[in-house]
Amino acid sequence: MMIGTSIARWTMSYFAVALAWLLVALALMVAGIGFPAAHLASPDTLVLVHVVCIGWLSVAMCGALFQFVPVLVAKPLFSEKWALPALVLLTSGLAALLAGFLGLGGRLPALHWLLPVGAILLIVGFGLIVIDLGLTAWQRPAGPARFVLAGLASLCVAVTFGAIFALAHAGWAGSIGASMLASGVPLHAIAGLGGWLTLTAMGVSYRLLSMFMLAPDVDDQKSSMTLAAGALAIALVVVGGIVAIWLSFGLNVVLSVVAILGLVTIALYGRDVIAIFKSRKRRQLELNTRMAVLSYVSLAASALLGVMLILTGAFTAQLGAFVFLAGFGWLSGLVLAKLYKIVAFLTWLETYGPVMGRTATPRVQDLVSEARASKWFVIYHAAVWFGTLMLLAGQPSAFRAAAAVMTIGIAGIVREIIRTRSLADVESPLRLPNGACAPHLLFARN
Numbered sequence: 447m448m449i450g451t452s453i454a455r456w457t458m459s460y461f462a463v464a465l466a467w468l469l470v471a472l473a474l475m476v477a478g479i480g481f482p483a484a485h486l487a488s489p490d491t492l493v494l495v496h497v498v499c500i501g502w503l504s505v506a507m508c509g510a511l512f513q514f515v516p517v518l519v520a521k522p523l524f525s526e527k528w529a530l531p532a533l534v535l536l537t538s539g540l541a542a543l544l545a546g547f548l549g550l551g552g553r554l555p556a557l558h559w560l561l562p563v564g565a566i567l568l569i570v571g572f573g574l575i576v577i578d579l580g581l582t583a584w585q586r587p588a589g590p591a592r593f594v595l596a597g598l599a600s601l602c603v604a605v606t607f608g609a610i611f612a613l614a615h616a617g618w619a620g621s622i623g624a625s626m627l628a629s630g631v632p633l634h635a636i637a638g639l640g641g642w643l644t645l646t647a648m649g650v651s652y653r654l655l656s657m658f659m660l661a662p663d664v665d666d667q668k669s670s671m672t673l674a675a676g677a678l679a680i681a682l683v684v685v686g687g688i689v690a691i692w693l694s695f696g697l698n699v700v701l702s703v704v705a706i707l708g709l710v711t712i713a714l715y716g717r718d719v720i721a722i723f724k725s726r727k728r729r730q731l732e733l734n735t736r737m738a739v740l741s742y743v744s745l746a747a748s749a750l751l752g753v754m755l756i757l758t759g760a761f762t763a764q765l766g767a768f769v770f771l772a773g774f775g776w777l778s779g780l781v782l783a784k785l786y787k788i789v790a791f792l793t794w795l796e797t798y799g800p801v802m803g804r805t806a807t808p809r810v811q812d813l814v815s816e817a818r819a820s821k822w823f824v825i826y827h828a829a830v831w832f833g834t835l836m837l838l839a840g841q842p843s844a845f846r847a848a849a850a851v852m853t854i855g856i857a858g859i860v861r862e863i864i865r866t867r868s869l870a871d872v873e874s875p876l877r878l879p880n881g882a883c884a885p886h887l888l889f890a891r892n
């Protein structure tokens with residue numbers, strides 16, 4: 447399991463930066479900046495989308511992967527030294543990208559080189575991470591590690607498209623770049639949200655669910671089928687999409703086939719997750735697993751909503767509500783649930799691992815107060831579902847109220863995570879036994 451593995455030094459820093467960006471995104475939504483107040487393709491919405499997709503979800507995922515890829519393949523990380531420079535590059539690249547978007551919308555002076563500069567910084571930052579994690583996972587490409595490899599490949603695709611768009615906005619990408627920008631945005635979005643974030647979250651969740659529920663690992667043959675369906679969907683979207691744009695066909699046929707493959711992937715993943723739940727030895731579910739179930743409800747609801755919107759011809763009009771539910775209910779919900787547990791687990795390992803066996807130490811569960819934390823998660827999820835309904839009903843003011851309630855939930859969760867990291871809930875004699883060192887809030891002292 448995880449005992450005996452080294453602790454990634456910068457994972458906590460990634461989590462802290464990610465949560466800060468999440469709070470920025472919520473502040474934008476509460477203030478009514480971006481969708482639904484502005485159009486989906488408006489510069490304000492692009493700011494909001496990239497704060498969520500890069501700042502929050504991608505940074506949190508990378509932080510988790512620095513810890514988990516070595517665990518998945520039982521090999522050390524290729525280079526621990528790259529993690530911090532990569533975080534600095536991602537943060538500054540995102541800031542430049544956002545400034546470029548704000549320039550497009552006239553909120554800042556329009557400096558056309560800002561988007562390409564942001565893209566270059568992001569390419570180098572993500573590039574370091576992809577090489578570091580990719581070389582590590584490649585040493586034993588089996589089980590969940592293959593999902594991570596497929597996710598990293600999709601990240602490369604999403605970033606490449608993003609860079610082409612950034613160059614095209616600056617007028618530096620010629621006619622091919624301009625036609626990619628005109629028609630290729632769905633390919634970029636699906637590679638990022640579907641390939642990178644969803645496939646990686648699925649892979650990591652298999653291992654985390656079985657680890658925290660004491661269940662055997664998911665059947666390799668079954669999870670291979672899930673991955674095959676998901677990877678095929680992404681490969682098709684990229685190759686078919688580029689060919690369709692090249693031949694000026696329009697993307698409808700490609701996107702319909704990909705939608706079906708996407709549904710198959712979700713159904714197969716659901717089957718795998720149910721099998722893990724059924725074979726678990728820990729009957730009483732911990733908070734992180736119960737809250738992960740809420741994110742699965744959102745995943746199933748997103749799939750259902752997508753099908754209903756396509757059947758009623760309302761998909762394009764309601765794309766925002768669909769992406770909101772998938773992004774905040776499913777992806778963010780799962781990341782938050784797992785982050786809550788990972789912080790407790792790593793803090794426990796870092797603080798008590800060195801003195802274990804020599805003196806009495808608390809259990810991982812003594813670092814958290816699930817009874818207090820659960821209400822913040824419930825508030826957050828209820829607000830996401832209410833927000834989705836308000837988007838569907840075309841009620842932007844009520845949506846802002848939902849975003850305000852989501853912010854309350856997230857502030858509560860952040861407070862719980864900080865308490866866990868500072869051992870605030872551990873009773874005094876056990877808190878810091880002789881030889882144990884209190885952890886630093888933002889990085890591991892290894």
Ligand code: HEM
Binds near residue numbers: 491492611635643
């Ligand atoms: C180097 C990194 C990236 C750059 C330079 C970039 C750039 C862009 C640009 C310029 C657009 C707007 C295209 C237009 O004007 O219509 C866009 C749209 C979008 N990007 Fe990115 N992107 C990057 C990474 C990502 C990642 C990693 C994700 C997801 C995980 C993502 C998700 C999206 C989505 C969902 C849209 C559509 C937004 C909308 O139309 O409202 N991007 N991106």
